[in-house]
Amino acid sequence: MSRRASILATGSHVPARILSNEDLEKIVDTSDEWIVSRTGIKTRHISGPGEYTSVLASRAAANTLAAAGLAATEIDILIVATVSAEMTMPSCACLVQKELGAIKAFAFDINAACSGFIYGLSVAEKYILANPQLKVMVIGAETLSTRVNWQDRNTCVLFGDAAGAVLLGSSDQGDGIVAEKLFSDGTLYNLLYMDGAQSLNPALRNEEFEGSLIKMVGRDVFKYAVNAMENAVRAVLAQAGVAIDEVRLVVPHQANIRIINKLTQKLGVDPEKVYINVTKYGNTSAATIPLALDEANREGRLQSGDYVILCAFGGGFTWGATLIKWQ
Ligand code: ACO
Numbered sequence: 001m002s003r004r005a006s007i008l009a010t011g012s013h014v015p016a017r018i019l020s021n022e023d024l025e026k027i028v029d030t031s032d033e034w035i036v037s038r039t040g041i042k043t044r045h046i047s048g049p050g051e052y053t054s055v056l057a058s059r060a061a062a063n064t065l066a067a068a069g070l071a072a073t074e075i076d077i078l079i080v081a082t083v084s085a086e087m088t089m090p091s092c093a094c095l096v097q098k099e100l101g102a103i104k105a106f107a108f109d110i111n112a113a114c115s116g117f118i119y120g121l122s123v124a125e126k127y128i129l130a131n132p133q134l135k136v137m138v139i140g141a142e143t144l145s146t147r148v149n150w151q152d153r154n155t156c157v158l159f160g161d162a163a164g165a166v167l168l169g170s171s172d173q174g175d176g177i178v179a180e181k182l183f184s185d186g187t188l189y190n191l192l193y194m195d196g197a198q199s200l201n202p203a204l205r206n207e208e209f210e211g212s213l214i215k216m217v218g219r220d221v222f223k224y225a226v227n228a229m230e231n232a233v234r235a236v237l238a239q240a241g242v243a244i245d246e247v248r249l250v251v252p253h254q255a256n257i258r259i260i261n262k263l264t265q266k267l268g269v270d271p272e273k274v275y276i277n278v279t280k281y282g283n284t285s286a287a288t289i290p291l292a293l294d295e296a297n298r299e300g301r302l303q304s305g306d307y308v309i310l311c312a313f314g315g316g317f318t319w320g321a322t323l324i325k326w327q
Pocket of ligand 1: 114154157
């Protein structure tokens with residue numbers, strides 16, 4: 001049987017503080033009815049003081065190691081997908097390495113916005129196929145609450161903070177990453193972007209400093225996201241020769257329930273097979289897929305041999321899909 005990069009364990013972490021739509025009604029001119037009908041989001045988790053992206057990422061990674069029964073010192077490569085690290089240098093991944101004590105690993109970040117986690121999986125897979133001994137931790141982590149304009153009702157209701165992680169190793173039992181397709185189109189960058197750095201630097205944490213806040217043309221993003229994810233999923237299934245009916249679970253990027261529902265309809269997939277938790281967490285960018293995958297895993301929705309599809313879309317634009325046979 002061919003050797004593949006397989007997910008050995010999953011884990012996640014969300015900050016304790018919950019911000020409801022009713023809480024948002026007190027901050028901007030919005031309503032629970034508007035937010036739920038347009039996005040499906042009811043609550044999101046928001047980081048408190050000191051709960052930086054690297055802190056959420058480290059907790060998700062520690063939970064993943066516990067699930068795998070592995071020590072941090074056994075990680076060979078540590079990859080963090082994020083657009084909201086608390087420092088520009090070092091990478092978030094190096095801060096996570098320090099926190100975990102993953103002394104053997106080399107560590108680096110990936111910036112592919114909401115698609116970052118599946119980009120990270122793709123990189124991890126290549127290392128593992130080159131050297132089956134390697135154990136690679138891939139984390140998606142964000143504190144987008146530090147990047148939204150809390151006066152802008154168009155964006156502040158959409159995002160939340162979270163981290164999710166997977167540990168990958170080699171398998172020759174047929175499980176693992178079966179196929180993947182990644183895409184980018186930089187010509188469309190200005191439909192969704194942050195043009196400045198936000199960091200621990202007190203000057204850049206100034207709420208008046210708009211340079212580091214998310215700007216988005218929501219309607220255009222919506223349209224591109226649905227078509228792009230549909231095409232990516234179809235391309236991956238065609239590459240693997242797998243029919244959509246054979247897929248046990250679709251784990252899409254959790255940006256908006258209407259994007260997910262439209263995608264479900266266009267793919268002709270049974271809605272029961274599509275994992276949704278955007279209702280609880282909002283859009284946590286690179287963290288949505290590993291967080292959803294970990295919840296699905298812990299809920300027992302993934303059995304050995306199941307086909308799982310991950311698909312993402314985000315700023316850049318970046319998008320793609322990954323087909324996995326569960327271990
Ligand atoms: N509460 C109340 N009213 C609001 C709010 C709010 N939170 N936000 C916008 N509105 C108003 C607008 O001001 C506008 O009012 P007007 O008609 O008086 O000008 C009206 O609602 C309609 O605004 P639209 O932007 O046209 O609303 P739309 O139906 O397109 O929904 C939304 C907006 C939810 C952002 C939608 O476009 C969307 O989901 N886009 C996808 C964007 C996304 O998910 N981005 C996440 C990052 S990318 C990714 O992760 C894939």
